[in-house]
Amino acid sequence: MxxxxxxxxxxxxxxxxxxxxxxxxxxxxxxxxxxxxxxxxxxxxxxxxxxxxxxxxxxxxxxxxxxxxxxxxxxxxxxxxxxxxxxxxxxxxxxxxxxxxxxxxxxxxxxxxxxxxxxxxxxxxxxxxxxxxxxxxxxxxxxxxxxxxxxxxxxxxxxSDTFDITPAPNGFSAKLPPSQWQGVPELPGFYLCVTAEPAREQTSLKLTWDNDALYVGFMANIKSRGVLQAKVKDSKPDAAIFSDDCLELFLHAPARNLAWQFAVNANASRFDAEVKQDVPGDPWRVKSAWNGDWDVVNFLEENRWEATFTIPWKTLGFDGVPKTAIGFNAGRENKSGQENSQWNAYDGNFHAVEKYASLDFSNGKIERTRRVDSVSYLIDRPNAQYEALLSHEPGNFRTGTWGIALLSVFPEKIRQLYSDEEVLEWQDNLLAA
Incomplete structure (x- = not known):
């Protein structure tokens, strides 16, 4: 064509x-x-x-x-x-x-x-x-x-990457699909974990809260219900759902250096875990032995999968709405589309906790983390001998190595190219550089 x-x-x-x-x-x-x-x-x-x-x-x-x-x-x-x-x-x-x-x-x-x-x-x-x-x-x-x-x-x-968020309005009900949450702003856009480019099948969020809990709604576009992979039907905690299509929520309490993961498949089988570093600076690791008190409800249509996560503040160890900003991310494992995507726009996995969005309830703002393209740096060294090496003077080159300063280790034909005075000058120049 x-x-x-x-x-x-x-x-x-x-x-x-x-x-x-x-x-x-x-x-x-x-x-x-x-x-x-x-x-x-x-x-x-x-x-x-x-x-x-x-x-x-x-x-x-x-x-x-x-x-x-x-x-x-x-x-x-x-x-x-x-x-x-x-x-x-x-x-x-x-x-x-x-x-x-x-x-x-x-x-x-x-x-x-x-x-x-x-x-x-x-x-x-x-x-x-x-x-x-x-x-x-x-x-x-x-x-x-x-x-x-x-x-x-x-x-x-x-x-933009900064969105307004609001407390739950009068009449709010987590029993309704997120698309019907009147007065709750939408947080659009999911990005591929590998490249940070927009996902082919998009997902949007809605987020609100009250004194008891945080409510996060997912609205995921799907080709059809038939393409959703949902083999696991397990009502026990920490079901092995990650071979299925999944929606996932991630939260982080910076003051305690502690994060959490909550996940669900289309059959409402679910998983939760703490995400920790064994010591500061270590990789973040999933600790599935933790089980929290939380809820999730699915709403499935032919071309959309919606879900509502209800996370009580006490489950996260907070006495009411957090007074300082917490980390936030949301993810989607799309098996039929062969892509993993997330709300933040960085290239990395779901557990890159240090890259999570800043969710600030006191200011009513959430700010997405976006990848900053790397820049090139020009190497420079303010030394006359080093600058001489970078000059464009033509011809009269000899092959050598910076790693060895003893001419005696070179083959005989190489040693014959240098006089004793040249060897001393070479070593002096090497040390000066």
Whole structure:
């Protein structure tokens, strides 16, 4: 199949969005998309249902694009695309991140796919925005030689890494699915443990509390209930559930250098443990002998798995709501999707306790931990002899070693190359460096 780019050009001024405020590009009401190249304008039609691309096999490229201006504090964005396509076409999204004054892709590039759909559908992907991005070029593409692709809208929601959290509102009930927790903010976004890139199958959280307990709700997208791996049906503590799909909660009390793990599979079999270091500086290890007083309830639908974890403060050794920040993470083991993902955006396993988010009830904030890309360092040594080695003077090189300063250990043919005066000078230079 040939990849055909579809660029959508926004012929209006660029819109800057406040974080968390969705921007809707409604193509059914605004004729703002232009074809590229221009001579293929007849292949792009616009009407009450938005745009339709009519790609023929003899057209090598039919393209369009639009730009977004990223808020300074945006770390990611949710990108929802409403479309339908002819059979066989596979819509894709390519994004170029641009530095201030830089060209397209000057701050990196990424891509995502949308499932093929012959009926109107809206699918959302999560995109990480590299630090220093000012502009984003959004490019839609399809994989097919000839196809039709209709699109109604794109909705963009920017996300920062700091989220507001609130105590349980009046009428709150942990017996309801988390998606029905009115007045409780959503904490979107799960990231792959291996790369810290957004997970293909996304999960969102809701979190609230009262004087008795912490309540954490999971909302996990699934392809279908049938693909969930849930073989273990064990009501005893510490069931062997980790070969199944699992949802997991991790908490950390820094003042006590102590963490906890809580997990459940789709059959409501569960596991809990303390996570400890034998001595400070050691790896964090799971101690499954610990069993706490807590509860978890599953809510399963055809395309969503929701779960509510209720963790009493007394189970964690707190006398009510913690007065200082605690560590937080949430994880998902997705067997059918072959990916492990977590709410924090670091590359590492679930037990990297020192990388957990900061959950501060007194300030009503939770701040996600995000991987900071490594930087290169230029080695330097302020010494004239060392600088001489780094010079670009051509020719007259000899092979030697810094590890041995005695010429006598070298072969005879090498020793013959040096006079006694040169040997002494060589050793003096070696010591000076």
């Amino acid at each position: 040939r990849k055909v780019l579809l660029y959508c050009f926004l012929a209006v001024s660029i819109i800057t969005a406040h974080a968390f405020d969705p921007i809707v590009y409604d193509f059914t009401k605004r004729n703002i998309v232009k074809p590229f190249p221009r001579e293929l304008a007849a292949s792009l039609t616009w009407g009450e249902e938005g745009y339709q691309m009519n790609k023929t096999a003899d057209q090598t490229m039919f393209s369009a694009y639009f730009y977004l201006q990223a808020p300074a504090d945006a770390k990611a964005m949710k990108y929802a695309f409403t479309y339908r396509n002819s059979p066989g076409a596979i819509p894709q999204l390519n994004l170029s991140f641009n530095k201030k004054g830089g060209a397209n892709g000057s701050n990196g590039m990424t891509k995502a796919s949308f499932p093929s759909s012959t009926e109107w559908a809206t699918h959302e992907v999560l995109i990480t925005i590299p630090a220093g991005t000012e502009m984003i070029q959004c490019i839609h593409s399809a994989m097919e030689d000839a196809y039709k692709l209709a699109f109604k809208s794109v909705t963009v929601t920017y996300l």
